[in-house]
Amino acid sequence: MKLDELRNKSAVELEADLVELLKTRFGLRMQHAAGQLGDVSQLKKLRRDIARIKTIMSQKV
Numbered sequence: 001m002k003l004d005e006l007r008n009k010s011a012v013e014l015e016a017d018l019v020e021l022l023k024t025r026f027g028l029r030m031q032h033a034a035g036q037l038g039d040v041s042q043l044k045k046l047r048r049d050i051a052r053i054k055t056i057m058s059q060k061v
Helices: 003-007 011-034 041-060
Strands: none
Touching (some): 003 041, 011 041
C-alpha cells in the first residue's frame, strides 16, 4: 500500500483495511504452519502494511 493512499483515507476506512489485513495475515500464518505457503515474503509485506496503517491511525488521533 502506498503511504499517500493511506493518509487520504478516513479512520473508518483505515479500520476496515486493518481488519482485512489481520484476517489475511491469520490465513497466511495457518498456511505457513501447515507448510502450504510458498512465498513467505508475503508475511513480511503484510506485517509492514499493518504497521503502516496503525501508525497513520495513531497520527490522526
